[in-house]
Amino acid sequence: MSDKNRLRIAVQKSGRLSDDSIALLKAIGIKLQIRDRLLIAHSTNMPIDLLRVRDDDIPGLVMDGVVDLGFIGENELEEKMLERQASSKPSNFITLRRLDYGGCRLSLAVPSEMDYEGVASLQNKKVATTYPYLLERFFKENGVNAKAVMLTGSVEVAPRAGVADAICDLVSTGATLEANGLVEKDVIFKSKAALIQRADGELDDEKRALINRLVPRIDGVMQAKESKYIMLHAPTEYIEQVKSLLPGAENPTVLPLSGNPDTVAVHVVSSETLFWETMEKLKALGCSSILVMPIEKMMG
Numbered sequence: 001m002s003d004k005n006r007l008r009i010a011v012q013k014s015g016r017l018s019d020d021s022i023a024l025l026k027a028i029g030i031k032l033q034i035r036d037r038l039l040i041a042h043s044t045n046m047p048i049d050l051l052r053v054r055d056d057d058i059p060g061l062v063m064d065g066v067v068d069l070g071f072i073g074e075n076e077l078e079e080k081m082l083e084r085q086a087s088s089k090p091s092n093f094i095t096l097r098r099l100d101y102g103g104c105r106l107s108l109a110v111p112s113e114m115d116y117e118g119v120a121s122l123q124n125k126k127v128a129t130t131y132p133y134l135l136e137r138f139f140k141e142n143g144v145n146a147k148a149v150m151l152t153g154s155v156e157v158a159p160r161a162g163v164a165d166a167i168c169d170l171v172s173t174g175a176t177l178e179a180n181g182l183v184e185k186d187v188i189f190k191s192k193a194a195l196i197q198r199a200d201g202e203l204d205d206e207k208r209a210l211i212n213r214l215v216p217r218i219d220g221v222m223q224a225k226e227s228k229y230i231m232l233h234a235p236t237e238y239i240e241q242v243k244s245l246l247p248g249a250e251n252p253t254v255l256p257l258s259g260n261p262d263t264v265a266v267h268v269v270s271s272e273t274l275f276w277e278t279m280e281k282l283k284a285l286g287c288s289s290i291l292v293m294p295i296e297k298m299m300g
């Protein structure tokens with residue numbers, strides 16, 4: 001198969017989304033040998049090539065049809081979409097899945113000593129950010145006239161450096177804000193990683209068929225991460241109480257134990273984890289051998 005016919009997927013080369021994106025691709029059965037300096041990795045078991053690039057470039061590569069799929073933070077995706085719309089560049093794409101990593105928020109934060117009574121306090125002020133389009137949209141929606149000052153990194157240092165009065169940057173734990181004497185005030189965008197595809201009409205049938213196989217596998221991996229396989233021995237007489245204690249568990253399998261009519265084995269796939277408190281309640285009912293196990297893959 002020529003390079004053109006291989007499915008091209010863009011992932012962040014090195015950063016917050018790289019490891020999780022590569023781990024997901026491997027978990028859905030794509031064999032990849034990633035070497036640090038190699039910017040294109042060819043899968044050895046599927047017609048797939050991986051392009052390893054800066055995350056800033058991924059939305060454009062998908063929207064221009066240079067790659068077929070991309071793993072990208074929704075914050076970066078939305079920003080680039082606004083930027084491209086402003087300059088009438090193609091900005092079509094399809095979100096195939098929201099993923100379970102890369103969770104963060106784009107927030108306004110101000111120095112702890114600043115009087116802040118809502119976004120109107122930023123009227124005529126300067127706000128440093130890497131996301132000027134998202135920030136300006138927020139100001140517009142709130143009728144505030146403030147100036148976005150573009151910085152590509154270390155945004156949190158801007159107020160102390162005298163570059164801006166406040167900042168608008170990504171927050172996850174809040175540790176970076178705190179370390180820089182800043183207080184989070186307004187969340188302007190909530191983000192997760194997403195898998196996006198170039199506009200559908202541009203894909204040939206073989207690529208579409210491959211994507212249609214990969215996406216259910218992604219669902220299976222994400223579902224499996226959220227699920228647990230629970231096994232326990234329960235007193236036969238308390239089986240109904242035991243079932244009602246098991247979280248998110250539909251149709252448990254109840255099996256007889258040979259030579260022991262008073263006890264049954266209960267097996268169940270649960271969509272939630274089993275908390276210690278529930279395990280203690282199960283034990284108090286006379287349950288034993290309570291096992292909670294991770295699930296690697298799920299389908300159907």
Ligand SMILES: Nc1ncnc2c1ncn2[C@@H]1O[C@H](COP(=O)(O)OP(=O)(O)OP(=O)(O)O)[C@@H](O)[C@H]1O
Pocket residue numbers: 012013014015016017053054055056072073074075076102103104170171172173191192193
């Ligand atoms: N603290 C965080 N916690 C969770 N996810 C985050 C965090 N910071 C960023 N992200 C998500 O990960 C994406 C990539 O972040 P990263 O800091 O690696 O980007 P970058 O410095 O722009 O990298 P690049 O060199 O590829 O341009 C962000 O756009 C966001 O979606």
Ligand SMILES: O=P(O)(O)OC[C@H]1O[C@H](OP(=O)(O)OP(=O)(O)O)[C@H](O)[C@@H]1O
Pocket residue numbers: 016153154156169170171172173174175176177
């Ligand atoms: O709320 P926190 O958990 O402290 O995370 C927030 C920080 O994480 C990101 O930067 P990152 O550490 O990825 O470095 P970067 O400046 O290279 O993007 C983001 O730009 C913030 O600075």
Ligand SMILES: [Mg+2]
Pocket residue numbers: 054055056
């Ligand atoms: Mg970037």
